[in-house]
Amino acid sequence: MQFKVLLVDDEQDILDLLKYNLEKEGFVVETASNGRLAVQAFESFQPQLILMDVMMPEMDGMEACREIRDLPQGSNVIIAFLTARNEDYSQMAGFESGGDDYIAKPIKPRILVSKVKAWLKRWEQKADQAIAEVSTGGLVIDKEKYLVTNNGEVFNLPKKEFELLALLVSAPGRVFTREYILNAVWGNDVIVGDRTIDVHIRKLREKLGEELFKTIKGVGYKFEP
Amino acid sequence: MQFKVLLVDDEQDILDLLKYNLEKEGFVVETASNGRLAVQAFESFQPQLILMDVMMPEMDGMEACREIRDLPQGSNVIIAFLTARNEDYSQMAGFESGGDDYIAKPIKPRILVSKVKAWLKRWEQKADQAIAEVSTGGLVIDKEKYLVTNNGEVFNLPKKEFELLALLVSAPGRVFTREYILNAVWGNDVIVGDRTIDVHIRKLREKLGEELFKTIKGVGYKFEP
DNA sequence: AATCAGGGTTAAGGCAATATTAACGAAATT
DNA sequence: AATTTCGTTAATATTGCCTTAACCCTGATT
Incomplete structure (x- = not known):
């Protein structure tokens, strides 16, 4: 199966870094630079996983997360937040709005890739159950x-x-x-x-x-x- | 469902602006000009959402927030603060007193409306789950x-x-x-x-x-x- | 005892919500 | 191009919930 990952962050550097590492592993990657674009990209790209920064201009990650969850297909995607630090509060808020997990910055490529694989494995299981x-x-x-x-x-x-x-x-x-x-x-x-x-x-x-x-x-x- | 929103601010201009925009979206809106009146209005009006300024005469927003949370039905309402700026500390204090979220002034109508919708959607989910x-x-x-x-x-x-x-x-x-x-x-x-x-x-x-x-x-x- | 206030009871009508049917345009199929 | 199927709506019928009016009951007050 070809897995699709949507990256959302307002810093181009981070997008590039993550994209490079994930594509190297064979994932299909698209990017968006704010929450509003993320919602649009989700609808057209239909990824299995979204990696999203919490703090962004235009529409923040939590808000985007809620909007995506409200879409018809929005309940099946896995949403993980990139948190700027160990800010406990931003993590909590992220989960409340329907996020599945988080990964702390600074992001180490190897950890990222292994987490992404784990998430997608979880997605596969969920999907099997749900659709069978x-x-x-x-x-x-x-x-x-x-x-x-x-x-x-x-x-x-x-x-x-x-x-x-x-x-x-x-x-x-x-x-x-x-x-x-x-x-x-x-x-x-x-x-x-x-x-x-x-x-x-x-x-x-x-x-x-x-x-x-x-x-x-x-x-x-x-x-x- | 008919959603009810209570606006609390000491500036009549802001009340008018917000009221106009929310009523245009089909929400039922009432207003109060200080914290004490807000508590009273909450009891009789029973809104699902309260949008409240932090700084007000008579009784400030955080104090009113605490009082409302102590009322029988006060744990179910969503309380969001209008913060004058990106004053991080006032935000934190707001959360501590039981606020759910915040929105920064100056308030743009479109952002306001989309946030309000998101909050009320969240309220619906919570209400469904909580009282299941x-x-x-x-x-x-x-x-x-x-x-x-x-x-x-x-x-x-x-x-x-x-x-x-x-x-x-x-x-x-x-x-x-x-x-x-x-x-x-x-x-x-x-x-x-x-x-x-x-x-x-x-x-x-x-x-x-x-x-x-x-x-x-x-x-x-x-x-x- | 008479009056009054607050609530209880009943049945019927109005009305809003849903059911039903048919018909139309758009899309898919032949 | 002709036919069939699907999704939607319009129009009408039907259902059953909500409300009310009218009257009853109880206990308190005069």
């Missing part, structure tokens, strides 16, 4: 093949229906608000009416069974086997 | 699944009933005034008659047990296992 196959009740969702099997019967759901189903099934019993569903399935920026969700729910109920999808008025929907 | 499951006596409230279990029996309460129950159970034994309940469950702006609360209490008593909800005449209600 979700199954609840008589329902099996194969994300790889984009197939849904319900008590032996195989369905070939369209994209939106599939994603909505996968979301609901990812946490059986849990109520997902309409707002949350819109963010997760359609994305933060897309504007669609509320009735769109209803219609997709209806199709799922039609195909898989009316009783599986429960409406919580004023709140949202949940899946229950 | 409350349990007292034989009663379990699962906010995630929107389910209430009483001694094994499962109930599927409508929204208002559920929220009223969750509020009362959040502090067993504590008396909630009618006014407070109206603010917390219905919102500050909604106008409903007093009998509405009675009816919802009645439904809860009916479903979960008469004895669990005690009336304090002339004051309000409390939950007691």
Whole structure:
């Protein structure tokens, strides 16, 4: 697998140093010089790992971290902070905003590379788990093949229906608000009416069974086997 | 969800500017001109976020922050300070008194709005996690699944009933005034008659047990296992 | 005993939220 | 190019929650 790493720092020297060392190890590397650009780069580049400075102009690392986490694909990337020192507080704050780990400056190339490898190994494990196959009740969702099997019967759901189903099934019993569903399935920026969700729910109920999808008025929907 | 923001500053100009920009984004905004008023406003308005100047007459921001944190609901609000400059020390002091974050003056509307959105998103996550499951006596409230279990029996309460129950159970034994309940469950702006609360209490008593909800005449209600 | 204040109870109507259906444009498929 | 499929919306129906009005009950006050 070809791993992609996004480096974010406002000092060009550091970017160059890290980029050189990581590319030498076979990673694909892109860089961004502030938080706002990082968010953009994440969307287009879709890296598995982001190495980001905490302190930056325009938009700081914590802020960028939160924004990325809120994107549809943002929950799978690993975000690690470059901290200027052993500033305990900046570390804490970084984790609070959804960062996974940190590495202290000054950065030694060998340590960096070994940490990066460890992070990417972790990412692989997480990804395997997450995508492999979700199954609840008589329902099996194969994300790889984009197939849904319900008590032996195989369905070939369209994209939106599939994603909505996968979301609901990812946490059986849990109520997902309409707002949350819109963010997760359609994305933060897309504007669609509320009735769109209803219609997709209806199709799922039609195909898989009316009783599986429960409406919580004023709140949202949940899946229950 | 309708988010409420409380602005606290002694300069009317700043209040006006911030209020205008936040209301344009759909937030409900109230203002206070010093720390003492801020504490009062917090109690009646119950915002999710407080933006507060550090330096103010009467009672300064840090002092107000501490007082608010000591109130029953004070641990859930996010408090952010408006700092006059990059005065690192005032920032540190702000954190020590219980502040969550800060924003530096001069304030640019766009940055303000994006920060406010990020804070409120964080608040939502925290609120979801924190209150996910409350349990007292034989009663379990699962906010995630929107389910209430009483001694094994499962109930599927409508929204208002559920929220009223969750509020009362959040502090067993504590008396909630009618006014407070109206603010917390219905919102500050909604106008409903007093009998509405009675009816919802009645439904809860009916479903979960008469004895669990005690009336304090002339004051309000409390939950007691 | 009469009055009053505060709360309890019930049922019905209004209304907001959701369900349903059909239809349209865009994209994919043939 | 014709056909099919998908995603969305508009329009209409339906559901069930919320609220209220009207009346009852209790205990305190006069």
